[in-house]
Amino acid sequence: MDVDVDGFLKVSYKSRNSKNRTGRITQTKCDIKTNTSLSLSLDKEYFLKKICEAKSEVLSSDLFKSVCTSLKEGLFILNDSAIAEIVCLGLGRIGECVTSRYQFAFILCLKTLFDVTISAYDPIFTKNDIELLGYFNVTVLKENLEGKHKTLGENKVLFFLPHCPKQLTNNLLWVNWSHNLSSCIIIANSFNKIVGNCSRRTLEQSAGYISKILPYVLEYPIINNFKYHDIFNDLAIHVFPKLNVVSQDLWKINSEPKYIEDIEFITKNDSKSPV
Ligand SMILES: C[S@@+](CC[C@H](N)C(=O)[O-])C[C@H]1O[C@@H](n2cnc3c(N)ncnc32)[C@H](O)[C@@H]1O
Numbered sequence: 001m002d003v004d005v006d007g008f009l010k011v012s013y014k015s016r017n018s019k020n021r022t023g024r025i026t027q028t029k030c031d032i033k034t035n036t037s038l039s040l041s042l043d044k045e046y047f048l049k050k051i052c053e054a055k056s057e058v059l060s061s062d063l064f065k066s067v068c069t070s071l072k073e074g075l076f077i078l079n080d081s082a083i084a085e086i087v088c089l090g091l092g093r094i095g096e097c098v099t100s101r102y103q104f105a106f107i108l109c110l111k112t113l114f115d116v117t118i119s120a121y122d123p124i125f126t127k128n129d130i131e132l133l134g135y136f137n138v139t140v141l142k143e144n145l146e147g148k149h150k151t152l153g154e155n156k157v158l159f160f161l162p163h164c165p166k167q168l169t170n171n172l173l174w175v176n177w178s179h180n181l182s183s184c185i186i187i188a189n190s191f192n193k194i195v196g197n198c199s200r201r202t203l204e205q206s207a208g209y210i211s212k213i214l215p216y217v218l219e220y221p222i223i224n225n226f227k228y229h230d231i232f233n234d235l236a237i238h239v240f241p242k243l244n245v246v247s248q249d250l251w252k253i254n255s256e257p258k259y260i261e262d263i264e265f266i267t268k269n270d271s272k273s274p275v
Contacts, residue, residue, distance in 0.1 A: 047095045047132055054105035063226040064109055067237070070220035074185060074239040075156065077218065083185065084155035086110060088120040089147060090164035095128045102231045103162045108136060110158070123271040144268040147171035151183040161188040162235060165265035166207040170257055173209035177254045181240040190236035191217055206259060212250060216242045
């Protein structure tokens with residue numbers, strides 16, 4: 001496999017009579033300009049090709065265009081114009097799962113738009129996923145922080161938690177529970193829907209910080225008009241431009257969340273090395 005001078009990914013297929021023919025993905029430029037000297041097995045080439053095709057589809061979709069508009073508006077309201085970094089949690093298996101692959105393709109489109117670095121963590125990533133992420137220059141985080149990723153400074157960090165357990169988002173809010181939240185842009189399941197659809201008990205147990213911050217969130221729903229309806233459904237962009245009106249008392253209620261066991265939320269004690 002190699003990359004054209006113009007940045008297009010070339011994929012070589014081995015034919016049965018062992019002569020090579022070269023396929024070229026013409027619709028998308030892939031972000032895999034480095035690491036191309038490494039050799040790929042045929043199935044990984046297949047997955048790379050699928051990711052590049054998915055990126056091309058997302059890039060030309062109305063959904064992506066409207067997300068870009070919302071993100072730019074959110075940044076404007078936050079008096080900023082740039083995103084410094086993207087952190088993805090809970091993407092799932094980007095090699096074998098179509099939903100995860102399209103969500104990853106979506107993030108690659110944002111990476112191109114904002115020209116930023118991406119890091120990712122999911123305790124279920126396989127070695128194959130980690131290798132694929134490496135080809136797109138995504139840093140795979142080694143430690144399960146259970147969503148407790150603290151932002152440093154004022155630069156905006158985009159967190160992408162598609163269809164993730166509520167506890168992960170709740171922990172992200174908790175660890176940044178102060179004016180720090182103004183540097184977080186969170187694309188995750190809609191906070192409004194979570195609070196509207198869960199019982200009081202569930203909210204208290206798993207999503208206390210989501211409920212508490214709801215009045216101060218500006219939420220841009222992601223309009224789910226992508227060709228597949230179960231990939232970006234229920235997601236929204238969340239920004240926090242109104243923190244100056246938050247009472248200091250709210251920040252004082254800041255005890256670390258403790259959760260009852262939940263098979264969807266993988267804690268650091270549960271995590272194993274990638275299989
Ligand atoms: C419902 S799946 C969503 C997968 C995919 N994003 C989708 O929409 O189909 C939830 C994901 O969260 C991941 N997850 C659970 N605990 C996690 C943790 N502590 N850190 C990061 N990801 C976690 C799971 O491994 C799983 O891939």
